[in-house]
Amino acid sequence: MNAQKIADDIYRIAVNIEDRDYRFEGIWPLPNGISINAYLIRDEKNVLIDLTQDIMDFPRDFSAQLGDASLSVEDIDIVVVNHMEPDHTGWLREFCARNSKAVIYCSEKAVPLLAAFMGIGAGRIVVVTDGMTLSLGRHELQFFSTPNIHWPETIMTWERTRGILFSGDAFGSYGSVPADVMSDGRITAERRRFYLDEARRYYANIVATFSASVLKGIEKIARLDIRIICPSHGIVWQERPGEIVEEYRRLAGYGSGPGEREVTLVWGSMYGNTEKAVGTITDALRARGIPVRVFHVPADDVSYILASAWRSNGLIFCMPTYDYQMFPPMAHVIDELLRKRMRNKKVFRCGSYGWVGGAQKDFLAMTEKSGWEICGSYEWKGAMTGQDHGTLRRLVGEFADRVIA
Ligand code: FEO
Numbered sequence: 484m485n486a487q488k489i490a491d492d493i494y495r496i497a498v499n500i501e502d503r504d505y506r507f508e509g510i511w512p513l514p515n516g517i518s519i520n521a522y523l524i525r526d527e528k529n530v531l532i533d534l535t536q537d538i539m540d541f542p543r544d545f546s547a548q549l550g551d552a553s554l555s556v557e558d559i560d561i562v563v564v565n566h567m568e569p570d571h572t573g574w575l576r577e578f579c580a581r582n583s584k585a586v587i588y589c590s591e592k593a594v595p596l597l598a599a600f601m602g603i604g605a606g607r608i609v610v611v612t613d614g615m616t617l618s619l620g621r622h623e624l625q626f627f628s629t630p631n632i633h634w635p636e637t638i639m640t641w642e643r644t645r646g647i648l649f650s651g652d653a654f655g656s657y658g659s660v661p662a663d664v665m666s667d668g669r670i671t672a673e674r675r676r677f678y679l680d681e682a683r684r685y686y687a688n689i690v691a692t693f694s695a696s697v698l699k700g701i702e703k704i705a706r707l708d709i710r711i712i713c714p715s716h717g718i719v720w721q722e723r724p725g726e727i728v729e730e731y732r733r734l735a736g737y738g739s740g741p742g743e744r745e746v747t748l749v750w751g752s753m754y755g756n757t758e759k760a761v762g763t764i765t766d767a768l769r770a771r772g773i774p775v776r777v778f779h780v781p782a783d784d785v786s787y788i789l790a791s792a793w794r795s796n797g798l799i800f801c802m803p804t805y806d807y808q809m810f811p812p813m814a815h816v817i818d819e820l821l822r823k824r825m826r827n828k829k830v831f832r833c834g835s836y837g838w839v840g841g842a843q844k845d846f847l848a849m850t851e852k853s854g855w856e857i858c859g860s861y862e863w864k865g866a867m868t869g870q871d872h873g874t875l876r877r878l879v880g881e882f883a884d885r886v887i888a
Pocket of ligand 1: 634652715716
């Protein structure tokens with residue numbers, strides 16, 4: 484990858500994780516990769532905003548990109564740590580060993596984390612406060628405290644001269660960014676939809692838990708005349724920066740308000756007796772004009788189920804009893820949804836049982852404090868009869884009416 488010029492003396496220095504076996508945060512699949520973006524400002528003081536992860540050949544690639552801007556590691560005067568998480572700072576320990584003059588600018592909450600993760604002491608650190616400014620010569624930076632997007636120490640850096648917001652994880656997405664792409668001004672409408680879709684999955688996987696903080700952060704930057712958004716993952720939003728801000732505002736709003744009038748249906752089945760319900764459920768929803776996205780566990784990764792469920796007003800869980808409890812892969816999915824503080828959902832559950840039930844009791848116990856409105860359930864012993872199909876169709880129809888109410 485080469486350094487990519489965003490504006491005079493401002494560059495994107497980025498790498499892509501493209502190993503299909505690599506899981507982001509050790510959990511989330513990356514079939515389309517992900518970019519890790521840092522930014523360089525050349526001025527009387529040379530500044531890096533964030534760094535890179537110390538994996539693969541990223542440090543070498545990063546150093547080569549500094550060379551594209553006629554700089555080396557030793558020429559950097561300041562590293563602004565917008566976000567401490569090691570995908571952005573993993574190389575900082577070695578970087579500081581090679582460059583003894585560079586000073587780290589970060590929030591107060593980042594200080595103990597820098598010590599714990601990187602062994603960097605307070606002597607190399609300048610703590611920034613909310614609204615503090617820093618003149619570099621031709622550019623002036625301002626720092627904004629935006630905690631919990633995505634860790635408690637996160638800040639955003641505002642380049643006032645050009646109207647560029649270096650936003651950290653906020654407004655980021657999954658998806659590698661090819662060398663000839665970089666910004667939304669250089670992509671097709673299809674590719675724009677791709678990055679927006681990957682932003683939704685990224686949001687649900689990484690940021691959703693902190694949605695209240697996302698809304699506060701968006702309010703904080705609302706008064707800025709933002710011309711370019713430079714996130715730490717994904718493309719630079721240069722042509723329509725407001726688009727990704729509005730998408731994040733919408734996604735964060737699902738954390739405290741209703742989702743879209745649609746249903747996410749998640750099903751799992753041992754011998755096909757619960758699977759038989761899937762067609763009946765989707766027919767009943769579509770008969771009422773309600774969009775439904777269907778996921779099969781354990782085949783479908785929870786990463787995608789989270790992204791769909793986060794946006795849906797209605798959730799249907801269709802799974803059998805297993806060892807007197809819920810089908811285990813479904814219990815895992817529900818646990819993940821609850822860990823992301825997914826609330827304000829209308830929910831229906833159904834499934835088959837054998838010699839005795841138990842899944843429904845387990846389901847109700849697990850979701851007791853979820854904030855979900857459990858709108859109904861239906862169970863059958865063994866294989867579904869025609870009467871079971873009829874009853875389920877009626878109950879799902881009633882549920883559908885509540886989803887769109
Ligand atoms: Fe991209 Fe929260 O780190």
